[in-house]
Amino acid sequence: xxxxxLGIDLGGTTVKFGILTLDGQVQEKWAIETNILEDGxxxxxxxxxxxxxxxxxYGLTKDDFVGIGMGSPGAVDRQEKTVTxxxxxxxxxxxxxxxxxxxxxxxxxxxxxxxNVAALGExxxxxGANNPDVVFVTLGTGVGGGVIADGNxxxxxxxxxxxxxxxxxxxxxxxxxxxxxxxxxxTVASATGIVRLAHQMAESYEGASPxxxxxxxxxxxxSKDIFEAAQANDSFANSIVDRFTFYLxxxxxxxxxxxxxxxxxxxxxxxAAGEFLRSRVEDHFKKYSFPQVRQTTQIKxxxxxxxxxxxxxxxxxxxxxxx
Amino acid sequence: xxxxxLGIDLGGTTVKFGILTLDGQVQEKWAIETNILEDGxxxxxxxxxxxxxxxxxYGLTKDDFVGIGMGSPGAVDRQEKTVTxxxxxxxxxxxxxxxxxxxxxxxxxxxxxxxNVAALGExxxxxGANNPDVVFVTLGTGVGGGVIADGNxxxxxxxxxxxxxxxxxxxxxxxxxxxxxxxxxxTVASATGIVRLAHQMAESYEGASPxxxxxxxxxxxxSKDIFEAAQANDSFANSIVDRFTFYLxxxxxxxxxxxxxxxxxxxxxxxAAGEFLRSRVEDHFKKYSFPQVRQTTQIKxxxxxxxxxxxxxxxxxxxxxxx
Numbered sequence: 001x002x003x004x005x006l007g008i009d010l011g012g013t014t015v016k017f018g019i020l021t022l023d024g025q026v027q028e029k030w031a032i033e034t035n036i037l038e039d040g041x042x043x044x045x046x047x048x049x050x051x052x053x054x055x056x057x058y059g060l061t062k063d064d065f066v067g068i069g070m071g072s073p074g075a076v077d078r079q080e081k082t083v084t085x086x087x088x089x090x091x092x093x094x095x096x097x098x099x100x101x102x103x104x105x106x107x108x109x110x111x112x113x114x115x116n117v118a119a120l121g122e123x124x125x126x127x128g129a130n131n132p133d134v135v136f137v138t139l140g141t142g143v144g145g146g147v148i149a150d151g152n153x154x155x156x157x158x159x160x161x162x163x164x165x166x167x168x169x170x171x172x173x174x175x176x177x178x179x180x181x182x183x184x185x186x187t188v189a190s191a192t193g194i195v196r197l198a199h200q201m202a203e204s205y206e207g208a209s210p211x212x213x214x215x216x217x218x219x220x221x222x223s224k225d226i227f228e229a230a231q232a233n234d235s236f237a238n239s240i241v242d243r244f245t246f247y248l249x250x251x252x253x254x255x256x257x258x259x260x261x262x263x264x265x266x267x268x269x270x271x272a273a274g275e276f277l278r279s280r281v282e283d284h285f286k287k288y289s290f291p292q293v294r295q296t297t298q299i300k301x302x303x304x305x306x307x308x309x310x311x312x313x314x315x316x317x318x319x320x321x322x323x
Numbered sequence: 324x325x326x327x328x329l330g331i332d333l334g335g336t337t338v339k340f341g342i343l344t345l346d347g348q349v350q351e352k353w354a355i356e357t358n359i360l361e362d363g364x365x366x367x368x369x370x371x372x373x374x375x376x377x378x379x380x381y382g383l384t385k386d387d388f389v390g391i392g393m394g395s396p397g398a399v400d401r402q403e404k405t406v407t408x409x410x411x412x413x414x415x416x417x418x419x420x421x422x423x424x425x426x427x428x429x430x431x432x433x434x435x436x437x438x439n440v441a442a443l444g445e446x447x448x449x450x451g452a453n454n455p456d457v458v459f460v461t462l463g464t465g466v467g468g469g470v471i472a473d474g475n476x477x478x479x480x481x482x483x484x485x486x487x488x489x490x491x492x493x494x495x496x497x498x499x500x501x502x503x504x505x506x507x508x509x510t511v512a513s514a515t516g517i518v519r520l521a522h523q524m525a526e527s528y529e530g531a532s533p534x535x536x537x538x539x540x541x542x543x544x545x546s547k548d549i550f551e552a553a554q555a556n557d558s559f560a561n562s563i564v565d566r567f568t569f570y571l572x573x574x575x576x577x578x579x580x581x582x583x584x585x586x587x588x589x590x591x592x593x594x595a596a597g598e599f600l601r602s603r604v605e606d607h608f609k610k611y612s613f614p615q616v617r618q619t620t621q622i623k624x625x626x627x628x629x630x631x632x633x634x635x636x637x638x639x640x641x642x643x644x645x646x
Contacts, residue, residue: 133479147581149484150475156456156583158619161472166580166613171573179613250494257489258470258578260479290489290502296481 002063005317006107008047008070009114009309012036012088015047017054018310022066022321024125026307028058040090044097048104067108068101069316071117071309075159081111110316114309116153116162119146121312122265126304131262135255136302137164137248138268142178143186143193149259165190167254169247189247191223191270198226198240209236227273241280249284256297257290267302274301325386328640329430331370331393332437332632335359335411338370340377341633345389345644347448349630351381363413367420371427390431391424392639394440394632398482404434433639437632439476439485442469444635445588449627454585458578459625460487460571461591465501466509466516472582488513490577492570512570514546514593521549521563532559550596564603572607579620580613590625597624 004027009016011034018029032050035042051068055061074086081098083091098109112120119136128134132151138144145164147154154161165186166179174183175196187193202215211229214221229237252264264285266278282299289297304311327350332339335357342351355373358365374391378384397409404421406414421432435443442459451457455474461467468487470477477484488509489502497506498519510516525538534552537544552560575587587608594600605622612620627634 131480133477133484147472149470149472149477149479152473152475154456154472154582156472156616156620157454157585158583158615160583160613160615160619161456161581163580163583163613163616166616167577168573168580168611171569171611181611181613246494250491254490254577255581257486257491258484258581259477260481260483260486262480288491288494288504290483290486290504292481292483293479293486293489296483297479 002066004060004065005314006051006065006068007310007312007314007317008068009117009313010034010043010047010070010072010089011114011309012073015043015050016306016310017050018307018314019054019058019060020311020314022318024311024315026311028054029307029310030054034089036088036090039093040086040095043089043091044095044100048101051101051105062106065107065317067110067317067320068105069117069313070097070109070111071114071313072097072111073114076111076113078110078112078155081109083111108317108320110319112153112316113146113159113162115144116146116155117312117316118267118308119148119162119312120153120315121304121308121310122267122302123148124315125311126308127265127300127302128263133259133261135164135252135259135261135264137252137264137266138302139190139266139270140268141191143190144268147255147259149261164251164255167251169251185247185251189244189251194223194226194240194244194270195221197243201236201240201243205236205239207235209234211237211240223270224272227276231276241277245277245280246284248281249286250288252281252299253285253288253293256285256293260293261297263298263300265300265302267304267308271301325389327383327388328637329374329388329391330633330635330637330640331391332440332636333357333366333370333393333395333412334437334632335396338366338373339629339633340373341630341637342377342381342383343634343637345641347634347638349634351377352630352633353377357412359411359413362416363409363418366412366414367418367423371424374424374428385429388430390433390640390643391428392440392636393420393432393434394437394636395420395434396437399434399436401433401435401478404432406434431640431643433642435476435639436482438467439469439478440635440639441590441631442471442485442635443476443638444627444631444633445590445625446471446635447638448634449631450588450623450625451586456582456584458487458575458582458584458587460575460587460589461625462513462589462593463591464514466513467591470578470582472584487574487578490574492574508570508574512567512574517546517549517563517567517593518544520566524559524563524566528559528562530558532557534560534563546593547595550599554599564600568600568603569607571604572609573611575604575622576608576611576616579608579616583616584620586621586623588623588625590627590631594624
């Protein structure tokens with residue numbers, strides 16, 4: 001009897017796979033390199049081959065699985081199970097993904113956007129504790145996210161729901177965003193955004209600071225450098241972190257004033273700054289959230305790390321469990 | 324066989340009633356005054372008496388009705404069907420509403436917050452055209468709203484979902500809000516908010532303007548006066564409307580960047596300014612919305628006027644239709 005879920009997290013560098021129990025425990029996991037050569041035409045066959053190989057390896061058959069779920073970059077068509085415009089995979093044209101995997105592996109398949117899938121993972125067995133109302137914000141090179149409201153992942157009319165990184169936090173005089181707008185959250189609250197803020201704030205800062213010295217010397221400064229300096233009481237670095245967390249506190253408060261989720265979960269590479277980051281975002285969040293929201297919506301750190309993708313992907317396959 | 328819905332819109336001045344078909348057409352409607360004397364203890368008995376009287380009048384019995392739905396001010400407990408802290412009804416303590424009406428009338432009863440209920444009405448048979456993703460923003464003395472995402476009214480963890488009026492649009496130097504925060508949308512984008520903006524902007528405006536003259540003379544100026552002057556090309560009034568619609572465009576864009584609804588529907592008394600208001604909100608919305616959202620989320624005017632409450636309330640009762 002089918003008792004397992006297979007989750008796939010498709011990224012530009014690796015494809016991660018996980019075999020999970022129906023309650024979200026990872027039993028096995030592995031990864032393969034993503035071969036993006038020749039317009040990414042090897043990706044789907046490589047995934048099929050790797051699934052077949054690992055099912056053999058573990059002595060499993062298709063009958064052991066309720067379904068396969070996948071998170072993918074690009075524009076995902078959930079009905080057709082196709083992906084378009086995933087440029088980090090060299091997939092500019094529409095790719096048949098689900099139909100090929102279902103035909104080759106013989107297990108029902110579901111697919112969604114990678115940020116949405118990570119949100120589902122954190123909501124299911126991570127910081128979201130399976131609550132029906134959870135918002136996930138991921139701070140990496142950019143800012144992504146996913147919104148789960150009343151138990152449903154919110155896609156909106158055209159699938160652009162959850163574009164947390166493009167909430168406008170500086171309507172006047174904001175930085176240019178890759179999306180064509182100015183002042184998006186992503187321009188200031190990502191790994192690149194905090195460095196952008198540092199350069200801007202260095203122009204008017206007059207005290208002594210190793211971070212400011214590095215910037216003035218044209219040396220490379222990272223998000224990690226800035227957080228470490230702030231924790232070591234570099235007052236310039238602290239003022240940058242304060243501005244960074246102001247933007248996140250404002251955006252998470254406004255999301256919460258609209259949705260009153262149980263929690264806003266912060267993940268992604270920048271969230272490695274941990275409680276130092278979380279508590280400062282929370283300070284600003286409390287200033288900008290409606291009183292009843294302030295008392296009931298929590299700011300949390302993500303708990304699943306890189307596994308959020310395979311776990312959330314597996315959760316997509318739960319839809320195939322027969323009632 | 325039960326083929327009708329009864330919708331009740333409970334307000335501080337009147338209680339409105341409507342008998343609707345299952346597809347949302349209003350067949351009969353009437354209203355009674357809200358008697359808020361003696362801690363509002365007459366309100367529920369008056370509602371019961373009015374329902375009984377009108378059922379007799381129309382030759383209907385409880386068996387003709389699938390259910391009764393009600394929208395109420397205050398904090399609504401949907402499970403217990405009670406209302407707490409509805410100060411415009413003199414209901415400070417928790418009131419038994421649903422249990423009394425169900426016992427007296429014998430029809431299943433559902434209740435929700437009045438702004439949410441109006442959102443459901445506009446979504447069902449109004450501007451929302453029964454789309455699964457619709458946000459309703461009501462511009463009156465304050466700013467309220469409701470969020471319907473993936474077909475569900477979003478309450479959030481503590482029922483504070485949809486607090487559109489408390490989205491922060493001026494994080495620095497905003498006006499004081501009744502909620503205790505500063506810079507909430509309601510402080511600038513309501514009937515009182517636009518007058519507040521007018522006073523602030525009058526201080527630095529140097530041209531000739533009848534509106535500015537009225538403000539400087541200490542005369543009463545209303546939202547309607549400002550919109551009428553702007554439409555008559557008073558450039559001071561136009562600059563106020565521009566600021567007012569900037570805030571609404573920013574807030575509706577950020578809501579839409581999070582949820583990508585089919586439409587954001589603008590209602591309430593201030594929306595009487597019509598297309599002049601809508602098109603200017605839309606101009607700012609387009610500037611601040613993510614490209615895919617800009618192409619797919621529409622800014623619309625509400626269509627149901629005062630009937631949104633009884634229609635949305637009736638829609639709550641649809642849950643009692645047997646499959």
